Amino acid sequence: MTLLQTLYVNGKRLNQSIDDLAQIGQLANGGICRLAFSAEDLQGRELVRRWMVEAGLEVRIDTAGNMIGRLPGKLKLPALATGSHIDTVPCGGKFDGNLGVLAGLEVVRTLQEKGVTLNHPLEVIVFADEEDTMIGSRAMAGTASLNAADYHRKDGRPMDECVNQVGGNWLQLAQARRTRQDICAFVELHVEQGGVLETAGRQIGVVQGVVGMQRYRIDITGRPNHAGTTPMDQRQDALVAAARVVLAVNRLATQPPGDRVATVGALQVSPNAANIVPGRVEASLDVRDLDQAVIDDLVGNLRAEMAAIAEATHTHIELVPQLNVAPSPAAPHIQATIAEVSAGLGLSSMSMPSRAGHDALEMGRFTDMGMIFVPSEGGWSHSEVEYTTPEECTQGANVLLETLLRLDRHYS
Amino acid sequence: MTLLQTLYVNGKRLNQSIDDLAQIGQLANGGICRLAFSAEDLQGRELVRRWMVEAGLEVRIDTAGNMIGRLPGKLKLPALATGSHIDTVPCGGKFDGNLGVLAGLEVVRTLQEKGVTLNHPLEVIVFADEEDTMIGSRAMAGTASLNAADYHRKDGRPMDECVNQVGGNWLQLAQARRTRQDICAFVELHVEQGGVLETAGRQIGVVQGVVGMQRYRIDITGRPNHAGTTPMDQRQDALVAAARVVLAVNRLATQPPGDRVATVGALQVSPNAANIVPGRVEASLDVRDLDQAVIDDLVGNLRAEMAAIAEATHTHIELVPQLNVAPSPAAPHIQATIAEVSAGLGLSSMSMPSRAGHDALEMGRFTDMGMIFVPSEGGWSHSEVEYTTPEECTQGANVLLETLLRLDRHYS
Numbered sequence: 001m002t003l004l005q006t007l008y009v010n011g012k013r014l015n016q017s018i019d020d021l022a023q024i025g026q027l028a029n030g031g032i033c034r035l036a037f038s039a040e041d042l043q044g045r046e047l048v049r050r051w052m053v054e055a056g057l058e059v060r061i062d063t064a065g066n067m068i069g070r071l072p073g074k075l076k077l078p079a080l081a082t083g084s085h086i087d088t089v090p091c092g093g094k095f096d097g098n099l100g101v102l103a104g105l106e107v108v109r110t111l112q113e114k115g116v117t118l119n120h121p122l123e124v125i126v127f128a129d130e131e132d133t134m135i136g137s138r139a140m141a142g143t144a145s146l147n148a149a150d151y152h153r154k155d156g157r158p159m160d161e162c163v164n165q166v167g168g169n170w171l172q173l174a175q176a177r178r179t180r181q182d183i184c185a186f187v188e189l190h191v192e193q194g195g196v197l198e199t200a201g202r203q204i205g206v207v208q209g210v211v212g213m214q215r216y217r218i219d220i221t222g223r224p225n226h227a228g229t230t231p232m233d234q235r236q237d238a239l240v241a242a243a244r245v246v247l248a249v250n251r252l253a254t255q256p257p258g259d260r261v262a263t264v265g266a267l268q269v270s271p272n273a274a275n276i277v278p279g280r281v282e283a284s285l286d287v288r289d290l291d292q293a294v295i296d297d298l299v300g301n302l303r304a305e306m307a308a309i310a311e312a313t314h315t316h317i318e319l320v321p322q323l324n325v326a327p328s329p330a331a332p333h334i335q336a337t338i339a340e341v342s343a344g345l346g347l348s349s350m351s352m353p354s355r356a357g358h359d360a361l362e363m364g365r366f367t368d369m370g371m372i373f374v375p376s377e378g379g380w381s382h383s384e385v386e387y388t389t390p391e392e393c394t395q396g397a398n399v400l401l402e403t404l405l406r407l408d409r410h411y412s
Numbered sequence: 413m414t415l416l417q418t419l420y421v422n423g424k425r426l427n428q429s430i431d432d433l434a435q436i437g438q439l440a441n442g443g444i445c446r447l448a449f450s451a452e453d454l455q456g457r458e459l460v461r462r463w464m465v466e467a468g469l470e471v472r473i474d475t476a477g478n479m480i481g482r483l484p485g486k487l488k489l490p491a492l493a494t495g496s497h498i499d500t501v502p503c504g505g506k507f508d509g510n511l512g513v514l515a516g517l518e519v520v521r522t523l524q525e526k527g528v529t530l531n532h533p534l535e536v537i538v539f540a541d542e543e544d545t546m547i548g549s550r551a552m553a554g555t556a557s558l559n560a561a562d563y564h565r566k567d568g569r570p571m572d573e574c575v576n577q578v579g580g581n582w583l584q585l586a587q588a589r590r591t592r593q594d595i596c597a598f599v600e601l602h603v604e605q606g607g608v609l610e611t612a613g614r615q616i617g618v619v620q621g622v623v624g625m626q627r628y629r630i631d632i633t634g635r636p637n638h639a640g641t642t643p644m645d646q647r648q649d650a651l652v653a654a655a656r657v658v659l660a661v662n663r664l665a666t667q668p669p670g671d672r673v674a675t676v677g678a679l680q681v682s683p684n685a686a687n688i689v690p691g692r693v694e695a696s697l698d699v700r701d702l703d704q705a706v707i708d709d710l711v712g713n714l715r716a717e718m719a720a721i722a723e724a725t726h727t728h729i730e731l732v733p734q735l736n737v738a739p740s741p742a743a744p745h746i747q748a749t750i751a752e753v754s755a756g757l758g759l760s761s762m763s764m765p766s767r768a769g770h771d772a773l774e775m776g777r778f779t780d781m782g783m784i785f786v787p788s789e790g791g792w793s794h795s796e797v798e799y800t801t802p803e804e805c806t807q808g809a810n811v812l813l814e815t816l817l818r819l820d821r822h823y824s
Contacts, residue, residue, distance in 0.1 A: 192641065193638050193640075193641045194638060194640075194641030194642055194643070195642070195646060196641075196643070199646075211640065213640070215686060224795075225791065225792075225793075226605050226606060226767075226768060226791075226793050226794060227673065227675035227677050227698050227700075228605075228606075228623065228625070228673065228698070228700050228767040228768040228769065229604065229605040229606030229608075229766075229767045229768050229791070229793065230606055230607070230673070230767075230791065231606070231608070231671075231673065232662075232665050232666045232672075232673055232674075233666070233669075234607060234611075234791070237662070237675075239658055239676055239677075239679060240658060240659065240662050242655070242658075243654070243655035243656070243658035243659050243662075244655070244659065246651055246652060246654075246655035247652065247655050247656065247659070250644075250649070250652050250655075253644050254644045254645070257645075259643075260644075261639065261640065261642070261643065261644055262644075263639035263649075263686075263687075263689055264651055264690075265639050265651075265681075265684070265685050265686045265687060265688050265689060265690060266681060266684045266685055266686050267651060267679070267681045267684070267690075268684075269677075269678060269679045272677070272678045272679070272680075273677050273678055273696075274627060274675075274677045274678050274696035274697075274698050275675075275677060275698055276677050276794065277675055277677060278676075278677060278679075284685075284686035285686075286639050286640075286686050286687055288639075288640050354641075355638075355640035355641045355642075356638060356640040356641050357640070379637065379638075379641070379642065379646070380637075381637075381638050381641065382638060382688070383636075
């Protein structure tokens with residue numbers, strides 16, 4: 001392993017940019033509300049666009065509403081790309097997504113400042129709507145439906161209207177698609193959003209890939225009845241059935257031990273009154289793993305358990321598919337590079353899956369992909385208490401910078 | 413046993429009154445929405461008041477908003493009383509409550525028509541707000557709080573305003589209280605609201621008493637976290653804990669077999685999103701039995717199980733008392749009278765607890781109480797499909813009439 005580290009980002013400037021962007025959509029509790037396609041999102045995008053232009057990037061909006069800043073390279077080659085998103089959940093933190101975008105920007109600022117020109121063009125991408133539909137990265141990967149009616153945004157707004165509002169062009173959505181001939185590698189820096197690095201005491205996570213995810217709706221139908229007058233043995237209690245399903249999901253995810261996760265996160269009871277035996281329950285199921293076979297096994301076993309639960313509780317249980325995202329492995333040579341670069345910078349690292357969805361997941365569908373994680377304090381994310389220290393942000397950006405420098409040589 | 417059956421109600425007239433009252437608040441699906449203190453409730457009370465006056469009753473509204481129709485007796489004695497309520501749940505049936513009021517009215521109509529005067533005065537009572545606060549019967553029993561702020565009506569309206577609106581006088585609520593010197597016995601006819609009579613193939617239920625009820629709120633606090641990034645062994649999943657509690661409640665109510673019922677009918681998950689490990693669950697617990705010790709045992713055992721569940725799931729679980737209603741036994745001599753009268757009328761009967769709350773429960777706190785049940789088709793209640801045949805309604809009213817005639821002699 002040859003250590004060629006010559007460049008370091010300006011950590012103070014990076015963290016100042018993180019703080020400046022966090023002013024837009026900041027809530028009273030310190031959280032950030034910058035929902036995709038909201039006024040705050042538009043304002044945030046405009047600030048980043050200005051910074052990109054100031055850093056010497058050519059900025060364009062593709063038809064999916066992705067904002068792409070491009071730095072020309074010495075040679076006529078596919079681009080190296082980095083980036084993430086700046087939209088947030090209703091009360092998110094200032095690092096989720098933002099760090100990846102601003103670290104990419106800081107890499108460009110550093111290269112320009114030091115007069116370093118890469119062989120490859122370098123793109124810094126702000127993906128549209130990572131937190132809800134992932135329309136930006138999905139359009140780029142060619143995995144997005146071109147039919148606006150297929151999207152059901154949480155805020156109820158039509159997808160085409162949203163994309164057009166930020167400068168996209170829904171009718172030409174297919175043109176947002178990129179290939180390996182356009183982008184030879186994509187590397188995303190992101191906060192971990194979990195407690196693995198902190199617990200293990202490591203500084204850098206070398207992401208093995210983004211886990212696949214299956215989402216289902218679990219529909220349980222029993223019979224609503226008076227909670228006082230209906231003897232226990234005459235009940236068809238949908239909540240008792242649901243409780244068994246929740247525990248089955250938990251058991252299948254934990255026994256035998258492994259990396260897979262499975263969650264019932266949402267559950268609605270109907271009629272939901274203290275004095276009525278529950279007649280219906282609608283719940284969610286979310287299963288994730290790096291290995292598709294592990295996901296398929298878990299869901300298969302759950303189906304069998306649900307049939308037994310339905311019979312025992314005199315209810316009807318249905319598993320309705322909602323979402324099926326295949327795992328997206330990171331390119332082994334990028335993983336190796338990130339690990340080497342970390343070691344070269346004197347940073348401890350560990351390999352780990354990304355269990356949250358990211359724009360990198362979709363980018364990995366068509367080109368070499370890698371992800372760099374930095375620790376999240378207490379594992380908190382999607383919350384106003386999300387926190388990563390300025391030093392950790394800077395360390396992540398330095399790993400990103402050096403990784404891109406090495407990939408620039410790798411693909412030459 | 414001496415059979416002295418001489419009088420029969422006019423079944424056609426009774427069922428016509430049931431249908432006429434059902435016109436008020438009738439929904440498109442055939443259900444009735446006549447929430448207490450609503451415009452529909454006021455309209456229903458006015459119709460019943462008119463019928464009472466036409467039947468020769470002196471009608472007054474007590475300070476709790478109960479409407480009391482009184483037929484003078486031959487002697488200066490405490491009154492015999494019957495009645496029920498005409499308010500409904502948001503989508504109820506036309507028999508729940510209404511049958512008891514209108515059968516009481518039909519008893520009076522029959523007595524008047526036949527020129528029969530009882531020794532005792534006879535009261536037909538329309539209790540205020542049985543379906544929510546039971547303010548009417550509770551004020552009459554002296555068990556109601558006199559502080560309006562203690563009531564939390566589902567519709568959010570202040571209790572005093574509601575009571576005053578129907579002609580009550582909140583500031584004088586204590587005056588609604590009656591004693592054994594005012595009412596020597598109260599008998600309520602009601603639909604069963606369960607499937608016991610139908611399953612057993614009996615026509616009349618001789619109620620042994622109204623079961624006691626304890627209601628709790630179950631508060632479970634875990635830790636909300638990302639459903640993708642939080643490893644299974646680092647979770648504090650409030651819904652997994654809740655599922656164990658739901659199953660514990662169900663098991664404690666069913667093993668060993670018995671008459672008790674326990675229900676988790678309402679359950680809210682927070683934040684309730686497919687991709688977030690549930691951080692908090694708030695659920696309801698409703699436990700009922702005729703025997704206070706059975707209720708206390710079940711809740712005690714559940715507390716112990718909840719402590720173990722909290723420890724195993726790394727959550728905090730609290731049981732917050734909401735309501736504690738002691739069982740209200742029916743007077744043995746009234747039970748015997750109802751059974752004898754049923755046999756005398758050629759009707760099959762069986763003894764059974766009332767597992768639903770009723771105005772009779774509160775009346776039983778201060779005077780001799782009895783209840784007569786007639787079958788509910790399929791056990792349905794609090795639903796638009798609630799149904800009792802006209803013949804069954806008439807049979808119940810005949811049992812009520814003859815029971816009151818015998819009690820008139822019993823207390824002489």
